[in-house]
Amino acid sequence: MKIAIGPLGKHGGTSEHVRNIIKYSKYELIPITLTPYSLYYKYRFNINIASWILTKVRIERADIYGLLLSKRLAQFDIVHLHGHPYWPEIYRRPKNAHAKYIHTVHKINRKEDSRNERRWKYKQWLNELMFKSCRASDVVISVAKWQQELLLEEGIESIYIPNGVNTEVCKSANPERFREKYKIYDDFYIFGGNISKYKRPDLFVKLARELPNRVFVMAGGVTRDNLMTRFNINIPKNVICLGSLPYNDVIDAFSACRVLVLPSKNDTFPTALMEAMACKKPVVAANNAGPKEIVTDGVDGFLFEPDNEDDLYEKACKAWEHPEAGIKGYEKVKEQFDWKIVIKKIDAVYDSLLQ
Numbered sequence: 001m002k003i004a005i006g007p008l009g010k011h012g013g014t015s016e017h018v019r020n021i022i023k024y025s026k027y028e029l030i031p032i033t034l035t036p037y038s039l040y041y042k043y044r045f046n047i048n049i050a051s052w053i054l055t056k057v058r059i060e061r062a063d064i065y066g067l068l069l070s071k072r073l074a075q076f077d078i079v080h081l082h083g084h085p086y087w088p089e090i091y092r093r094p095k096n097a098h099a100k101y102i103h104t105v106h107k108i109n110r111k112e113d114s115r116n117e118r119r120w121k122y123k124q125w126l127n128e129l130m131f132k133s134c135r136a137s138d139v140v141i142s143v144a145k146w147q148q149e150l151l152l153e154e155g156i157e158s159i160y161i162p163n164g165v166n167t168e169v170c171k172s173a174n175p176e177r178f179r180e181k182y183k184i185y186d187d188f189y190i191f192g193g194n195i196s197k198y199k200r201p202d203l204f205v206k207l208a209r210e211l212p213n214r215v216f217v218m219a220g221g222v223t224r225d226n227l228m229t230r231f232n233i234n235i236p237k238n239v240i241c242l243g244s245l246p247y248n249d250v251i252d253a254f255s256a257c258r259v260l261v262l263p264s265k266n267d268t269f270p271t272a273l274m275e276a277m278a279c280k281k282p283v284v285a286a287n288n289a290g291p292k293e294i295v296t297d298g299v300d301g302f303l304f305e306p307d308n309e310d311d312l313y314e315k316a317c318k319a320w321e322h323p324e325a326g327i328k329g330y331e332k333v334k335e336q337f338d339w340k341i342v343i344k345k346i347d348a349v350y351d352s353l354l355q
Contacts, residue, residue: 001025001077001078002030002076002077002078003027003029003030003076003077003078003079003080003350004028004029004030004031004032004034004073004076004078004079004080005018005021005026005030005031005079005080005082005101006018006021006031006032006033006081007032007033007034007081007082007086007087007090008031008033008081009034009116011244012273012321013106013163013270013272013315014082014083014106014153014340015057016083016247016271017082017104017143017163017164017271018031019104020164020166020339020343021080021343021346022247023337023339024340024343025343025346025347026343026347027196027347027350028125030076030081032069032073032090034087034269037065037066037067038063038066038127039053039062039063039066040059040063040066040086040087041110043101044216045192045270047331049092054086054088054122055122057321058125059087059091060088061088061089061092061149062089063087063088063089065089066087066088066089066090067089067092068070069090070089070091070092070093070094071094073090073099074093074094074097074098074099075097075098075099075101075352076098076099076272077098077099077161077354078100078101078102078350078353078354079090079093079099079101079102080101080102080104081101081102081103081104081133081137082103082104082106083104083106083107083130084109084126084127084129084130085104085126085129085130085133086126088129089128091129091130091133091207092133093133093136093137093315100138100139100353100354101136101138101139102137102138102139102140102141102349102353103130103133103134103137103139103140103141103142104140104142104143104161105134105140105141105142105143105147105151105250106143106163106268106269107156107268108127108130108147108150108151108190108268108313109123109124109126109127109270109294110266111124112265112266113196113197113198113265114194114197114231115197115230129189131154131156131162134151134154134156134158134340135156137217138353139349139353140156140157140158140159141143141158141159141160141161141346141349142158142159142160143160143161143162143163143268143269143290144160144162144163144268144289144290144293145160145293146289146290146292146293147268147289148160150341153250155302158254159349161271161340161342161345161346161349162293162336162337163268163269163270163271163274163337163342164254164337164338164339164341164342164343165271165274165275165277165278165333165337165338165339166275166278166338166339167278167330167333167334167338167339169251170251170254170275170278170279171278171314172256172267173254173279174252174253174255175252175255175256175303176256177252177267178252178255178256179256181249181252182240182242182253184215184256185241186214186215187214187215187257187263188214188216188217188256188257188258189204189214189215189217189257189258189260189261189320190216190217190218190219190253190254190257190260190261190276190318191204191209191216191217191218191222191260191261191262191263192219192220192250192253192254192260192262192272192275192276193220193222193262193264193272193355194220194221194222195221195222195223195226195227195230197230198264198267199220199263199264199267200263200265200307201222201227201231201313202216202231202233203262203263203307203309204218204225204261204263205214205227205231205235205236205239205310206233206309207234207261207263207309207313207316208236208238208239208335209236210309210313211238211313211316211317212236212238214238214320215236215238215240215258216238216240217239217240217242217253218239218241218242218342219242219243219244219245219249219250219253220242220244220245221244221248221272222241222243223241223243224239224241226309227241229310233323247324251279253274254272254276254279255279255280255281256283257276257281258281258282258320259282259283259284259316259319259320260273260276260281260283260284260321261283261284261285261286261312261316262283262284262291263286263312264285264308265286265287265288265289266288266289267285267286267289267290267291268290269290269293269294270285270290270294273285273290273291273294273295273301274294274333275339276300276329277294277300277326277330277332277333278330278333278334279326279330280326280327280329280330281323281326281329282301282302282318282319282322282323282325282326282329283295283301283302283319283326283329284301284302284303284304284312284315284319285302285303285304286303286304286305286306286307286320287303287304287305287306288306294333294337294346295329296332298318298325298327299323299325300325300328300329300331300332301319301329302315302316302318302319302325304316342346
């Protein structure tokens with residue numbers, strides 16, 4: 001049986017999700033990856049060409065390699081696509097395709113998470129491409145229950161299979177290795193996310209300003225310069241911006257922190273939250289979307305009302321004083337969201353389509 005899965009990039013939560021399916025599935029899965037033949041391959045001299053085509057011209061069939069690949073994929077038994085069609089050609093299901101198609105939806109873009117109108121128009125277009133792919137698929141998987149309602153509004157029925165976490169990797173994390181490498185020896189709050197408005201890094205900085213005697217660490221592509229440029233805020237001295245880190249360093253950082261803070265309002269089903277819980281650390285997240293499905297407030301983590309800075313402050317202080325919440329969080333993710341459990345549900349979908 002031939003099952004293709006992807007596309008698989010170098011970074012990001014969706015790519016990590018795909019890697020774990022490949023790792024734990026009982027089937028031998030073939031990853032869909034970029035090559036030098038594709039317009040979307042990151043050559044030094046044309047790194048912005050694909051981005052320009054998508055954001056400015058909105059052409060779906062510009063990549064000849066992608067169109068040829070989509071025809072080859074159609075001869076597989078199953079094609080399992082993920083996320084938004086940043087590489088739109090391979091999401092096209094050719095007529096008379098032999099393969100059964102699955103589309104896993106990781107996120108639906110929201111206007112309030114876009115930094116301006118032009119960016120929202122682009123994200124809206126990506127949503128429409130994804131909905132088109134979903135409607136052409138035999139099975140649609142949503143990684144969060146709350147997201148299923150949004151898909152239904154688009155006439156798309158889906159099944160729920162949550163995102164997963166690799167608890168074994170988190171168990172092997174080394175907090176002292178992180179502290180020595182980055183020379184951070186005090187207890188600290190950590191933010192693990194990118195610079196986008198979707199992740200709301202500015203709320204983490206505002207929290208740091210309210211707690212000047214505690215250390216705040218930011219990992220995931222956030223720098224002092226891009227924070228000030230994007231959000232026009234002053235960065236207090238107790239904030240340490242580490243930029244992008246290797247995956248193993250991120251897990252070490254979660255194991256070294258005292259509390260993880262996830263300020264984002266509409267995070268679909270955040271992996272970083274579950275990874276920190278798998279490292280037995282208390283977590284603070286918005287009482288909305290995916291975190292609401294993962295965390296029981298005051299038991300295995302803490303939930304604050306979205307974008308409410310006062311409530312964020314209160315819950316962050318509670319989490320600092322209640323490390324036992326991290327132990328209960330670990331027990332929950334190990335029982336419900338470990339990849340060895342989640343993969344059985346995905347393999348069951350493959351089984352049903354291969355019958």
